[in-house]
Amino acid sequence: MAYSRAVVDGDWIHVSGTTGFDYQTMRVPEDVVDQTEQAFRNIIAALNEADATLADVIRVRYILPDPEDFPTIWPVLQRYFAEVRPAATMLSCRLADPRMKIEIEVTGHRNPST
Numbered sequence: 001m002a003y004s005r006a007v008v009d010g011d012w013i014h015v016s017g018t019t020g021f022d023y024q025t026m027r028v029p030e031d032v033v034d035q036t037e038q039a040f041r042n043i044i045a046a047l048n049e050a051d052a053t054l055a056d057v058i059r060v061r062y063i064l065p066d067p068e069d070f071p072t073i074w075p076v077l078q079r080y081f082a083e084v085r086p087a088a089t090m091l092s093c094r095l096a097d098p099r100m101k102i103e104i105e106v107t108g109h110r111n112p113s114t
Contacts, residue, residue, distance in 0.1 A: 006046040013050045013108035017063060018042045019100045032064075032101040036073045039104045040080050047108060056108035060086045063103040067092040073102065 006015045020035025021028050023042070029035050040054075047053055060081065064070060070090055081088075086106070095103055 008050045011110040015046050015106045017103040017105040019103050028099045032069045036076045052108050057086045057106045059107040060088045061105040062090045
């Protein structure tokens with residue numbers, strides 16, 4: 001399967017569904033909070049490569065196999081997006097690898113006037 005972590009189209013940045021896979025250790029943490037933190041580190045890295053930040057995110061989708069995990073990760077989501085306040089959706093469905101407990105997809109838009 002071929003895909004891009006992120007695609008830039010003009011001022012738009014589309015970051016693919018991103019899991020908590022740690023590319024430094026080549027492992028997936030077991031804990032959903034740790035996976036969420038790692039997913040955000042991965043997203044931030046992708047946005048940085050596109051000359052963007054989390055402040056540019058206007059849309060986020062959280063995908064969790066177990067919807068009961070959502071309250072557990074809420075403090076992490078608040079920390080990253082409390083000020084940004086993107087439009088958000090939480091979906092519950094299986095992910096490609098049963099070790100993965102969250103996947104996060106974001107869409108960003110750079111405002112050239114700022």
